[in-house]
Amino acid sequence: MRAGPPPRVFVQEVVTRDGLQIEPRFLPTEDKVALIDALSQTGVAKIEVTSFVSPRAVPNLADAREVARAIRRWPEVTYVALVPNLRGAQAALEAGMDELNLVLSVSETHNLANMRMTTAQSLDGFRAIAALATGTQTSLNGSIATAFGCPFEGMQPAEKVLALAQAYLEAGLHSVTLADTTGMANPRQVSALVSAFKGRFGAVPLTLHFHNTRGMGLANALAALEAGADRFDASLGGIGGCPFAPGATGNISTEDLVHMLDEMGVDTGVDLSALLALARSLPALLGHDIPGQVAKAGRSGDLHPVPAPLRAAQ
Secondary structure, three states: OOOOOOOEOEEEEOHHHHHOOOOOOOOOHHHHHHHHHHHOOOOOOEEEEEEOOOOOOOHHHOOHHHHHHHOOOOOOOEEEEEEOOHHHHHHHHHOOOOEEEEEEEOOHHHHHHHHOOOHHHHHHHHHHHHHHHOOOOOEEEEEEEOOOOEOOOEOOOHHHHHHHHHHHHHOOOOEEEEEEOOOOOOHHHHHHHHHHHHHHHOOOOEEEEEEOOOOOHHHHHHHHHHOOOOEEEEEHHHOOOOOOOOOOOOEOEHHHHHHHHHHHOOEOOOOHHHHHHHHHHHHHHHOOOOOOOHHHHOOOOOOOOOOHHHHHHO
16 A cells, blocks of 8 residues: 655755765855855755765865854754765764765675775674764764666665665664665656565655656655655755766756645745755856756746737737
8 A cells, every 4th residue: 555645745955965076166165155054044854065075086075074164053954964984974973963874885886886895894884983973963874875776787676775774774873765876766666665665664764865867856756755755865956966877967856856745735844935046046156057947947836927919919
């Protein structure tokens, strides 16, 4: 039986981490801070601020410490940092991040390409990070990358994904993200995996992270919603992508997701007008157009003047 949509959906913004990591030019620190501060006032539940990763690996996030120190913290927003290893976790804890996002690919090949470690080695690293965070107020989220398919190995068995989620929880992590890193998911697959996760893990907080590589991002979000998911990552303007996933374009657009949910009567607590204003400011910041559609077309309920010839004939 389908679970049906939840009464409230939590929108989690990833533009300043996932969105910026493969941009062709560096966005100045002060612009990142201003964008995060503006997003904090829109009603999003979480903001993935940055990643404490080697500047050589991701030059666009070389200012992680400076950004984390400069942003204004709003108590109703959870501020997240992606961390690749124990050193990154230590830096993120010192920066006072509310949550650490740990990422491991269920695909062995993709994990070796992305993290330069086997999945077992990555999981050992998670256990060390969990030990480091013990006694702090920082929560730990485990993202399962390529959960819906790997560009090198193909589709991953659902049981393999669920077994990795179980290993996360046993390692001391508090919540799980299923990530369609490469945009290979389809709605039926999403519905089945979300239902299986909820059936096995019950109230464990679950986030869905979709890319729109093949134009199915919002369809997949809707399938997850109908299966009972209530937390979604999204990127302002639909920018972003994985540097180790050939052809993987941007995340689902935050404003497009919120617009769809608003039109369906699903509460997000997000100010769509404020989001659209920020999305429309992105091309000037980035130097290129954005994939998001609602920022260009306007909301479905936005009406336009009657064409002049029709007015004249009336």
